[in-house]
Amino acid sequence: MPTPFEYAPAPESRAVVTIASSYGLFIDGEFTDGTGGSLKSINPATEEVLSEIAIASDADVDRAVKAARRAYTRVWSKTSGAERAKYLFRIARLVQERSRELAVLETLDNGKPIKESRDVDIPLVAAHFFYYAGWADKLEHAGFGSNPRPLGVAAQVIPWNFPLLMLAWKIAPALATGNTVVLKPAETTPLTALLFADICRQAELPPGVVNIITGAGDTGRALVEHPDVNKVAFTGSTEVGKAIARSVAGTDKRLTLELGGKAANIVFDDAPVDQTVEGIVAGIFFNQGHVCCAGSRLLVQESIADELVGRLKNRLGTLRLGDPMDKNTDIGAINSLEQLERIRHLAGVGDDEGAERWTADCELPAKGYWFAPTVFTGVTQAHRIAREEIFGPVLSVLTFRTPSEAIEKANNSPYGLSAGIWTDKGSRILKMASSMRAGVVWANTFNRFDPASPFGGYKESGYGREGGRHGLAAYLHVD
Amino acid sequence: MSPSPVALIAEPGAVGDVTRSDAALRRFLHGLPGVDQVGADARAAALSTRSIKTTAKAFAIDLAISMIDLTTLEGSDTPGKVRSLCAKARRPDPHDPSVPMTAAVCVYNDLVGLAKDALGDSGVKVAAVATAFPSGRASLAVKLADTRDAVVQGADEIDMVIDRGAFLSGRYLEIFEEIAAVKQVCQEDGATAHLKVILETGELQTYDSVRRASWLAMLAGADFIKTSTGKISPAATLPVTLVMLEACRDWFDATGHRIGMKPAGGIRTTKDAMKFLVLVNETVGTEWLTPDLFRIGASSLLNDLLLQRQKMATGRYSGPDYVTVD
Numbered sequence: 062m063p064t065p066f067e068y069a070p071a072p073e074s075r076a077v078v079t080i081a082s083s084y085g086l087f088i089d090g091e092f093t094d095g096t097g098g099s100l101k102s103i104n105p106a107t108e109e110v111l112s113e114i115a116i117a118s119d120a121d122v123d124r125a126v127k128a129a130r131r132a133y134t135r136v137w138s139k140t141s142g143a144e145r146a147k148y149l150f151r152i153a154r155l156v157q158e159r160s161r162e163l164a165v166l167e168t169l170d171n172g173k174p175i176k177e178s179r180d181v182d183i184p185l186v187a188a189h190f191f192y193y194a195g196w197a198d199k200l201e202h203a204g205f206g207s208n209p210r211p212l213g214v215a216a217q218v219i220p221w222n223f224p225l226l227m228l229a230w231k232i233a234p235a236l237a238t239g240n241t242v243v244l245k246p247a248e249t250t251p252l253t254a255l256l257f258a259d260i261c262r263q264a265e266l267p268p269g270v271v272n273i274i275t276g277a278g279d280t281g282r283a284l285v286e287h288p289d290v291n292k293v294a295f296t297g298s299t300e301v302g303k304a305i306a307r308s309v310a311g312t313d314k315r316l317t318l319e320l321g322g323k324a325a326n327i328v329f330d331d332a333p334v335d336q337t338v339e340g341i342v343a344g345i346f347f348n349q350g351h352v353c354c355a356g357s358r359l360l361v362q363e364s365i366a367d368e369l370v371g372r373l374k375n376r377l378g379t380l381r382l383g384d385p386m387d388k389n390t391d392i393g394a395i396n397s398l399e400q401l402e403r404i405r406h407l408a409g410v411g412d413d414e415g416a417e418r419w420t421a422d423c424e425l426p427a428k429g430y431w432f433a434p435t436v437f438t439g440v441t442q443a444h445r446i447a448r449e450e451i452f453g454p455v456l457s458v459l460t461f462r463t464p465s466e467a468i469e470k471a472n473n474s475p476y477g478l479s480a481g482i483w484t485d486k487g488s489r490i491l492k493m494a495s496s497m498r499a500g501v502v503w504a505n506t507f508n509r510f511d512p513a514s515p516f517g518g519y520k521e522s523g524y525g526r527e528g529g530r531h532g533l534a535a536y537l538h539v540d
Numbered sequence: 541m542s543p544s545p546v547a548l549i550a551e552p553g554a555v556g557d558v559t560r561s562d563a564a565l566r567r568f569l570h571g572l573p574g575v576d577q578v579g580a581d582a583r584a585a586a587l588s589t590r591s592i593k594t595t596a597k598a599f600a601i602d603l604a605i606s607m608i609d610l611t612t613l614e615g616s617d618t619p620g621k622v623r624s625l626c627a628k629a630r631r632p633d634p635h636d637p638s639v640p641m642t643a644a645v646c647v648y649n650d651l652v653g654l655a656k657d658a659l660g661d662s663g664v665k666v667a668a669v670a671t672a673f674p675s676g677r678a679s680l681a682v683k684l685a686d687t688r689d690a691v692v693q694g695a696d697e698i699d700m701v702i703d704r705g706a707f708l709s710g711r712y713l714e715i716f717e718e719i720a721a722v723k724q725v726c727q728e729d730g731a732t733a734h735l736k737v738i739l740e741t742g743e744l745q746t747y748d749s750v751r752r753a754s755w756l757a758m759l760a761g762a763d764f765i766k767t768s769t770g771k772i773s774p775a776a777t778l779p780v781t782l783v784m785l786e787a788c789r790d791w792f793d794a795t796g797h798r799i800g801m802k803p804a805g806g807i808r809t810t811k812d813a814m815k816f817l818v819l820v821n822e823t824v825g826t827e828w829l830t831p832d833l834f835r836i837g838a839s840s841l842l843n844d845l846l847l848q849r850q851k852m853a854t855g856r857y858s859g860p861d862y863v864t865v866d
Binding site: 071 | 546573574575576578579580582583589590591592593594595596597599600603783786817818821822826827828829830
């Protein structure tokens with residue numbers, strides 16, 4: 062019997078990043094104290110307090126919006142596209158230079174494995190800034206008329222699942238198009254945004270063009286409801302998105318929402334089976350399933366369901382769950398206790414509804430927030446776990462018999478953010494893709510992102526597009 | 541549930557059924573699930589980011605050394621060259637007896653007797669390339685004679701090549717029968733030579749073909765499937781090895797029988813070797829992490845493994861003059 066090949070711990074060093082004991086608000090190019098109290102940001106893998114974060118009060122929010130307005134009126138709206146591009150290129154380069162620091166900080170604050178923050182999040186952040194830097198002096202040729210104009214001040218509220226990447230998705234197009242921003246990161250993951258503030262200073266971005274304010278829901282509400290913002294961009298839950306849509310109704314604020322999802326990952330009987338298994342894993346277990354476009358509903362052709370699920374379970378048995386700082390970790394920590402409880406609750410609902418739960422055999426660390434990769438089989442469209450977004454490492458498996466049944470089931474959801482199609486038949490890919498009511502359709506892959514590709518939803522998954530040429534439109538008067 | 545071709549093979553008599561005619565064999569091989577090239581490449585690349593450090597690295601270095609088929613396949617091979625290769629295989633590092641022996645030496649078949657003598661009862665096996673290696677362009681009679689020649693001289697293992705021309709023109713049964721015939725020669729007159737079947741994946745090119753050729757070789761009785769001759773580039777890539785290991789895994793799931801895997805050609809550094817071991821570990825599992833089921837065909841790799849081993853023992857790098865040149 063051969064000796065098992067045990068991988069020795071390979072921890073990334075946290076010495077590359079310095080975390081201050083407390084952080085203020087980044088307004089008008091300076092860190093200033095907040096007046097709304099403070100909250101603690103913790104490492105969800107260890108429950109260790111990382112830093113104390115200021116909460117922006119209504120007055121602080123007002124101060125930030127005023128700074129952004131001033132910067133817009135006096136500086137940024139008069140800065141040429143080529144000059145704006147220069148700052149964005151600089152930021153992109155600085156993100157690359159400080160990528161290790163950013164990756165480590167992201168992993169500490171968020172709980173995601175270092176291999177993901179190092180190989181996915183941070184490279185995509187840099188790519189986004191490079192991409193939109195390229196557009197800044199070409200807006201007249203982007204297909205929005207000869208004189209596309211910025212909107213003004215953008216209020217941006219982002220989630221905790223891809224903290225710095227969502228910041229990049231928001232800030233890069235806003236700055237490229239000549240807007241100034243006030244951005245609020247999620248309360249559980251503010252640290253990389255605050256490090257980004259330092260990068261803005263290092264890039265000598267004019268004060269007030271980017272303002273970062275921290276806090277929880279109240280701060281976010283004060284920001285999006287502030288009368289002097291021209292544009293609201295939100296990524297997060299559908300519930301909060303609806304509240305924002307209501308608050309913006311009747312104003313002349315422009316709004317884009319990128320909300321929840323319950324994506325169907327559709328597998329036909331001629332799919333390339335080993336790569337499909339990988340794609341299912343990437344679809345739902347990437348980033349602990351904290352992905353709005355996660356492939357959380359596996360729709361598999363009934364004739365191959367048993368074999369595919371068997372292979373999937375074997376593969377899940379090889380996933381390495383544990384210390385997110387270890388370079389060999391595949392599955393990290395759940396971002397917060399609150400989210401962990403939500404996942405537990407919905408998994409419990411799955412049990413109660415009679416679906417069959419299977420959990421990968423892996424030991425969970427004693428401290429921190431963890432949830433082992435879980436698969437529910439025997440799920441139907443009528444189950445809550447097939448309809449509600451769990452936002453965790455929980456896959457619901459449903460079956461179908463014919464392509465038309467697959468289309469019907471895939472679209473039978475209040476959401477419509479993404480979908481996946483697995484088949485060796487090219488014509489079927491095209492037919493299926495055009496039948497999906499989903500903003501992003503992946504064929505024989507899943508959860509692949511590129512700054513040149515627009516991203517956004519149908520139905521309750523939101524409206525507006527981020528990324529690509531389309532992403533510019535959300536920040537421009539295009540009449 | 542309608543069983544996939546992979547599941548079908550588990551049924552009694554199935555191998556005979558799928559190989560009873562060219563048409564049946566073609567139906568079976570073309571019914572195997574496809575391989576998506578982008579996805580296979582991505583999986584291999586993802587696994588190659590595993591970080592193998594300290595105790596894991598020490599373990600893997602010794603394991604890799606013990607899996608090497610130390611190879612010389614040159615027109616310029618001489619008895620002297622082969623003798624020194626054999627000495628190296630028995631005692632890779634003259635200063636350190638704790639270094640394991642390599643699994644085998646691999647030579648052309650006219651040098652098998654000499655290698656057998658040089659290796660004696662050390663336990664290092666002798667592998668001979670046969671069947672008109674590397675091109676495989678000869679009649680079956682010549683290929684069988686070539687194989688017999690090596691077996692009679694005492695080769696423990698035969699590394700045969702498939703006829704890629706036959707494969708690419710769809711004559712699968714011909715290859716099946718050829719492999720089966722070579723296998724028979726390996727077991728003639730009480731001989732027990734193991735058969736490694738070289739697919740020469742660099743000439744097959746697509747992963748679908750690699751998967752089909754792997755199954756074809758396993759159906760015909762291969763003990764090992766092997767990527768390459770080392771004479772064609774690309775030779776042993778990670779994704780090709782992944783696809784072949786997946787075939788080994790599926791064959792085991794269907795039949796309960798483990799087939800070995802040998803990537804050969806282009807594996808030169810310790811880092812490369814680690815990636816292959818990780819691939820084995822996470823595709824077919826620990827059971828395959830033995831020289832009985834996984835080999836690495838290489839020559840210069842051994843010295844890099846020895847340098848890394850010295851580095852781990854002493855904490856500093858030595859240099860090329862601290863390992864032997866052959």
